[in-house]
Amino acid sequence: MSKPIKTKVFKSGNSLAVRLPKSLGAVEGTEMLVRETQGTYVFEPLPPTKKTIDLTGIAGSIPWLKLLTPEDREFEDRELDWTGKRLEGG
Template identity: 55%
Template sequence: MGNEYRAKVFKSGNSVALRLPKALGIADGAEMVLREEAGKFTFEPAPVERKRIDLTGIYGSCPGLKPLSRDERMMEPRELDWEGKLLRRD
C-alpha cells in the first residue's frame, strides 16, 4: 500500500473543501474526478480531452484557395509499390 496522508476539510464559500498535501504532487488548478462508493471517496486526475484546432478564424484569409468540386476530388486509380510489392488499386 502507498503512503498515508492526513488532510482537513474546511468551509469554502457555500461548499466544503479538502486541502491536499503538496507531497502528492498535484498541480495547482488540476481537474480531478471524485467518486463516492459506500461512504469511501476516491479521486484521480480527470482524463485530458484532445484539443481541437479551430480554423474558423482563417476562413477567407487565403484568397487563391477555393473549394474543390466533386470531380476535382476524384483521383485516377494507380499502381502502388509498398515494400517492393506492386499493388493495384481498382
C-alpha cells in the same frame, strides 16, 4: 501504495474542500473525478483536455473580415534564403 495522510474538510465559499498535500504530487489546476462508494471517497485525476479556441462569436463582430478563397491562398514562386543571413539592403 503510499502512507495514508490525515487532512481536514474545510469550507471554501459555498462548497466543502479537501487540501491535498504537495507530497501526493497533485498539480494545481488538475481536474479530478470524485466518487463516493459506501462512505469512501476516491479522487482520480482526469487526463488533460486539449484546449481549443472558440471563434464562432467573433465572425459576426467583424463583418469586413472575409474568408480566403483558394485563389487568394496562391502565392507567386520566389527564391527564399534559408541560410539565416540577412539580404543586402534589408
